[in-house]
Each structure stands twice: as structure tokens, then as C-alpha cells.
Amino acid sequence: PSAALVARHAFLAVGGFDERLSGYEDDDLFLRLLCAGFHSLHVEEPTVLRRSHAEAASRSIRMERSLMIYARKLLAVFPDRPQEGRFPSRDLIAPRFCRTLLARWAMAERAGNREAAALARAGLRELLPHLGPHRRRIGAVILHIASMPVVGGACLRAAHGLRQHVRRTSRP
Structure with a gap:
């Protein structure tokens, strides 16, 4: 919410930020505002510059946990x-979060972050039942590959391949 302005009465009417979230708290707030009937305006010009780096909050374990709380x-x-x-759930929510989890899993594997990789795999396992049958089968194959002793490159290639497939099949 770096550049968002929200009327106090609207913010309070929807209960403010969900304090369980540390990441996705803005998505959650804006969705609840929309569902409560509040309207928004969008300014076309950029109002914030964002810098990404390895230690960013968006790459933290706390963000990984927040992702699944929000999902x-x-x-x-x-x-x-x-x-x-x-x-x-089947067509929008589960595919969106599975794509994000696959990308985070691949990044965690590349970085050697076992905890983040395990959280991403656990999230995928949890979301798998919410996918349609075809995507569910592909996800199960990816998770099976992750359980093999030699994971490394095969895991990353499989995760990247599924991510590409999900992108192609989820576009209108």
C-alpha cells in the first residue's frame, strides 16, 4: 500500500489490516474494501519506486507463511x-497461488533455502486438491519429483515447466 490512500471510515469498516498477514495484507485489504462496496480510483502515473534485493521482505519465510494464510x-x-x-477456487485462487509457490520453490532451491523450499512444497500439496484434474495431475508429478533423492536441476526444470504450462493454459 505504498501509494494507496484509504478513507479512515472505509478502513475501519472492513476491520483494517489482517494482522496475521505479513505480505498480501494489501491485497486482502483492497479485496475486502471492494467486496464491502467501496470504490477505488487508479492513477496511471507511477508514484512509488520499488527496489528488489535478496534480503527483501517479499522473499522472507514470513512472506511464505503469509502467502498460505491468504490463500x-x-x-x-x-x-x-x-x-x-x-x-x-479451482479456476482462479488455486492456480494463482500454485504459480507463485512454484516460482518461490524454484528460487528457494536455487538459493539453497531448504525451509522456504519445504514451505512452498507443503503449500502446493495443500492447494493441489483445489485444482482441476489436469493441473492436479501435473502438480502431483512435480511434487513426486521433489521427493526423489536427487532433486536439484530436475526439480527446478519441472517446476519451471509446470509454471509455463499453467501460464499458457490459464490465459483467456
Whole structure:
């Protein structure tokens, strides 16, 4: 929310930031504001410069945990409703977070960060049941590869391949 201005009454009406989140707290706040009927304006010009580096908060273990807290929250608030032909969890939420987890897993493997890699794999396992059958099978193959003793390059290549496939198949 570096460049966001939110009216105090709107912020308080939706309960402010979810303090369990350290990352995705802005997505969560803005979605709750939208769902509560508050409107937003968008300014086209950039108002903030962002610098990315290896020690950034967006690459922390805390951010990894926050990602799954937010994913679970969205899955609970927007469940699939097959009787209405609506599948937000299957078609939007789970694929979005799986793509992010695959990218984070690949980065963690490259960096040798076992804890972050394990969190990403656990998140993928948890989200797998929410995917459609085809994506679920591909994800299961990737997770199986991760459990093999020689993970290294095979794991990264598989994660990258699935990420590319999910990108291609999820575009309208």
C-alpha cells in the first residue's frame, strides 16, 4: 500500500489490516474494501519506486507463511459452487497461488533455502486438491519429483515447466 490512500471510515469498516498477514495484507485489504462496496480510483502515473534485493521482505519465510494464510482465507471466502457453475477456487485462487509457490520453490532451491523450499512444497500439496484434474495431475508429478533423492536441476526444470504450462493454459 505504498501509494494507496484509504478513507479512515472505509478502513475501519472492513476491520483494517489482517494482522496475521505479513505480505498480501494489501491485497486482502483492497479485496475486502471492494467486496464491502467501496470504490477505488487508479492513477496511471507511477508514484512509488520499488527496489528488489535478496534480503527483501517479499522473499522472507514470513512472506511464505503469509502467502498460505491468504490463500486459505480466499479459499474459505470464495468456495467453488458447482451447482451455480462457479469455480473461483479451482479456476482462479488455486492456480494463482500454485504459480507463485512454484516460482518461490524454484528460487528457494536455487538459493539453497531448504525451509522456504519445504514451505512452498507443503503449500502446493495443500492447494493441489483445489485444482482441476489436469493441473492436479501435473502438480502431483512435480511434487513426486521433489521427493526423489536427487532433486536439484530436475526439480527446478519441472517446476519451471509446470509454471509455463499453467501460464499458457490459464490465459483467456
